[in-house]
Amino acid sequence: MNSNDQYDYAEHLAQIPHSNALGLKMLSFSDDKCELSIPYAPHLVGDPETGVVHGGAITALLDNAAGMVARPVDMPRDTASIATLDMRIDYMCAAAPNQDIIAHAHCFKRTKNVAFVRAVAYQQNMDDPVATCTATFMLGTRNKAFATTS
Amino acid sequence: MKFLEQLRNEGRGQDLEAIINHIPYAKFLGLQVEQQGNEVITVLPFQDHLVGNTTLPAIHGGAVGAMLEMTALLQLLYDTQCQGLPKTIDVSIDYLRSARGTTTYGRAIVTRRGRRIANVRSELWQEQRDKPVAACHGHFLLKPATS
Numbered sequence: 001m002n003s004n005d006q007y008d009y010a011e012h013l014a015q016i017p018h019s020n021a022l023g024l025k026m027l028s029f030s031d032d033k034c035e036l037s038i039p040y041a042p043h044l045v046g047d048p049e050t051g052v053v054h055g056g057a058i059t060a061l062l063d064n065a066a067g068m069v070a071r072p073v074d075m076p077r078d079t080a081s082i083a084t085l086d087m088r089i090d091y092m093c094a095a096a097p098n099q100d101i102i103a104h105a106h107c108f109k110r111t112k113n114v115a116f117v118r119a120v121a122y123q124q125n126m127d128d129p130v131a132t133c134t135a136t137f138m139l140g141t142r143n144k145a146f147a148t149t150s
Numbered sequence: 151m152k153f154l155e156q157l158r159n160e161g162r163g164q165d166l167e168a169i170i171n172h173i174p175y176a177k178f179l180g181l182q183v184e185q186q187g188n189e190v191i192t193v194l195p196f197q198d199h200l201v202g203n204t205t206l207p208a209i210h211g212g213a214v215g216a217m218l219e220m221t222a223l224l225q226l227l228y229d230t231q232c233q234g235l236p237k238t239i240d241v242s243i244d245y246l247r248s249a250r251g252t253t254t255y256g257r258a259i260v261t262r263r264g265r266r267i268a269n270v271r272s273e274l275w276q277e278q279r280d281k282p283v284a285a286c287h288g289h290f291l292l293k294p295a296t297s
Contacts, residue, residue: 018210021178021199043178047235049152054175055238056219060212064202067211081203084211088242143205146250 009034009068019064022057032107034069036061037100051097055131058101059089062119062133065103070115070137081143082115087135095130099123115139154232163231166190166224179213181220190228192221192256201251209249214274218243218286221256222270226290229260234293236268241288249283252276261287268292 010026013019013036022044027035038044038053038061046054063084071082095101104126105119115137120129153172157163166183170176179200182193194200194217202210219241226236258272273285 015204016210017199017201017204018213019202022212043174045174048172048174054173054216055241056175056179056212056216059215059219059241059243060210063211063215081205083248084243084245086242086244087211087215088240089215090240091238094237143203146206146248 007073013064013068016064018060022060024061024064027102029068031073032069033105034065035102035104036065036068037102039100040098045097050094052094053097053101055089055091058091058095058121058131059087061101061103062089062105062121062131063087063135065105066107066117066119066133066135067137069105069107070110070117070135070139072110072115072139075140077143079143080140083138083141085114085136085138087133089131089133091131092129095121096123101130110139113139154227154235158232164228166228169224169227169232175216176220179216179220181217183224185228188228189257190221190225192217192224194254194256196251196253203248206248207251209251209254211245214245214249214254214284215241215243215286217254217256217274218272218284219288221274222258222272222286222288222290225258225272226260226263226268226270226292229263230292236290236292239267239289239291241286243284243286245284247281247283249274250276254283255279263292266292 009029044057109116119133121131122129184191262269273282
């Protein structure tokens, strides 16, 4: 029912409050690859004297891109979810101010339970990354609201 | 970072609240800081814009990662009394539990501080300190090489 052709990934991204607050944009999506961008914005800055974006914003961008591509397209969205197990990020250089940062994520292996993803964050050239990332995701965790604690 | 130099000159090299207020991204997240002796505790009150999964609901993994990194950096700034803003080299994050829609707390330990590199571990918890929601270890460059 949620085939790749029918599901609106850009709309899905816009519905995630934190992604929306960060201003994340969907650039492209396929079964095993996706590209998201984060437009430069003043509230993302980590060092006001240089205007360089905070590493945390890049973490959020990479996590979002990696998570979206990890999920098998035929996994039912209403009942099943995925969970990030771990994520390692290497920061290669400071991102240039006033420029978008793009995350390119590639899910290179899915087993029954786990998806393995590599991602890079870059600005002008994918071969000159701002950051690289390796992440693993648990597939098919339950997607059910938590019981409210009194 | 001129701001850190200024703080240090004013004898406020360990005034982390002033630093947080100076970082736009920390303000965007709504991060706060409490100092208990030599331990720095970061506090992230829950806000709707932090949500990554609306069904559960749970805080976005990116916000969790950002808080882990910020907690490590703040403990490092405190320990070094703001001798410059450390640069993050890498972080390895373990997501242990869903971070739910409530206040999140963070702490960090500098496991080794060398001349150029520091190793820092940080962790976040919510209702129970012995049930962390995420843990991280990272490497930070203390004195960027001057060429």
